[in-house]
Amino acid sequence: MDVDLTSDQDLLLQTTTRFIEAACPLTAVRQAISTGADAGATGTDAGATGATGPDAGAEYRRQAAELGWFAMLVPEELGGGRVSNNGLLDASLIAEARGAGLQPGPFVGTNVVAHALAEEGSQDQQSKVLPLLLSGDESATWAVAGSAADGSPEAGVRARRETGGYVLSGTKAFVQDAHRSAWILVTAAGDTGPAQFLVPADATGVVIQRRDGLDLTRSFSEVRFEDAEVPAAALVGEYGGAAGLIERQLQIACVLTVAESIGAMDRDFDVAVQYAKDRTAFGRPIGSFQAMKHLLADTSLMLEMSKAMAGAAARAVGARRPDAGLVASMAKAFVGDCGVDVAQNCFQTFGGIGYTWEHDQHLFLRRITTDAALYGDPTWHRERVCQLSGL
Numbered sequence: 001m002d003v004d005l006t007s008d009q010d011l012l013l014q015t016t017t018r019f020i021e022a023a024c025p026l027t028a029v030r031q032a033i034s035t036g037a038d039a040g041a042t043g044t045d046a047g048a049t050g051a052t053g054p055d056a057g058a059e060y061r062r063q064a065a066e067l068g069w070f071a072m073l074v075p076e077e078l079g080g081g082r083v084s085n086n087g088l089l090d091a092s093l094i095a096e097a098r099g100a101g102l103q104p105g106p107f108v109g110t111n112v113v114a115h116a117l118a119e120e121g122s123q124d125q126q127s128k129v130l131p132l133l134l135s136g137d138e139s140a141t142w143a144v145a146g147s148a149a150d151g152s153p154e155a156g157v158r159a160r161r162e163t164g165g166y167v168l169s170g171t172k173a174f175v176q177d178a179h180r181s182a183w184i185l186v187t188a189a190g191d192t193g194p195a196q197f198l199v200p201a202d203a204t205g206v207v208i209q210r211r212d213g214l215d216l217t218r219s220f221s222e223v224r225f226e227d228a229e230v231p232a233a234a235l236v237g238e239y240g241g242a243a244g245l246i247e248r249q250l251q252i253a254c255v256l257t258v259a260e261s262i263g264a265m266d267r268d269f270d271v272a273v274q275y276a277k278d279r280t281a282f283g284r285p286i287g288s289f290q291a292m293k294h295l296l297a298d299t300s301l302m303l304e305m306s307k308a309m310a311g312a313a314a315r316a317v318g319a320r321r322p323d324a325g326l327v328a329s330m331a332k333a334f335v336g337d338c339g340v341d342v343a344q345n346c347f348q349t350f351g352g353i354g355y356t357w358e359h360d361q362h363l364f365l366r367r368i369t370t371d372a373a374l375y376g377d378p379t380w381h382r383e384r385v386c387q388l389s390g391l
Helices: 007-023 026-035 043-047 058-066 087-100 107-120 123-128 130-135 243-278 290-318 324-355 361-373 378-388
Strands: 140-143 157-162 165-176 183-189 194-200 206-211 220-231
Touching: 007 058, 007 087, 026 361, 058 130, 087 107, 087 243, 087 290, 107 123, 107 130, 107 140, 107 183, 107 194, 107 243, 123 130, 140 165, 165 183, 165 194, 183 220, 194 220, 194 243, 243 290, 243 324, 243 361, 290 324, 324 361, 324 378
Parallel strands: 140 183, 157 183
Antiparallel strands: 157 165, 165 220, 183 194, 206 220
């Protein structure tokens, strides 16, 4: 992203990149796509098969947790920590490195849930669940989208009070790694306003249906709540009064998703530029032709503008500025559109070889396109920008 890194942030980024290259390189991700085994698994983890979409494995997640992947948005008194005065910016650097390596696993979801528990979770949730997320022993995901057409967080599921607890009914779509997560944070529409509940993934009445998706490097599911009864202790924050926390979660999810997109866009473009230098036609590198120069220059401009937007969003949301929601939605819409254009331009650079299964280009396009749709697509966020601007 377009940010000036401190020495600690630079060390975090370098350490994260080395870990990804050693534990879960793109070759391992590709193999997991083909076999269904965990991409970063070793020992007993390596035998896991049969899941739709790759997983990084439990050991990978625990090692990542040791690097602070899930702790940046949690205060130190609750076991978290960060390397600068902006924990979200620190987490965005990790997200960018993950995007460049097309890493699987619910990084965004776990961070969102950890932040929600740190902000408004009960003492029991903070003492029993949060440490498991920070250590990587368990993962969590956020069930937020009701459908592709509606990005409103409370859409799709309704909650009603019952004696001793609540009942959830409805469906959430595009829930990442729900079948591999121990916990699902579900956002629902309540009788008096939005509410959130931390539900075990294997709870009675929770049905997880894995879905085939465009992005082969990650796994998504539809989660149905069939009159699922949850205890009062599952409530996160105030019943009917979770709007502020949900808004904060949406901003964080947008910033981290945008950062992952930036990483994928940057790596894809770097490979395309190198290919334009190496590939020759009519005795010259194809990058020397005027049409290719224009294409690459336009693509570079889109990429640099996207980096600037991503950095601005991370700074605004991390600092909790009054315009944080506006900037986050602007970045999500802009990078969502530009990301697809960047990937398509890279296709033009690679030519026919870019359309083959063996080439990595289609994996980057799939990841970038899916990121554009997560947590509200560009159209939804443009409408949100208008609403936040009073237009």
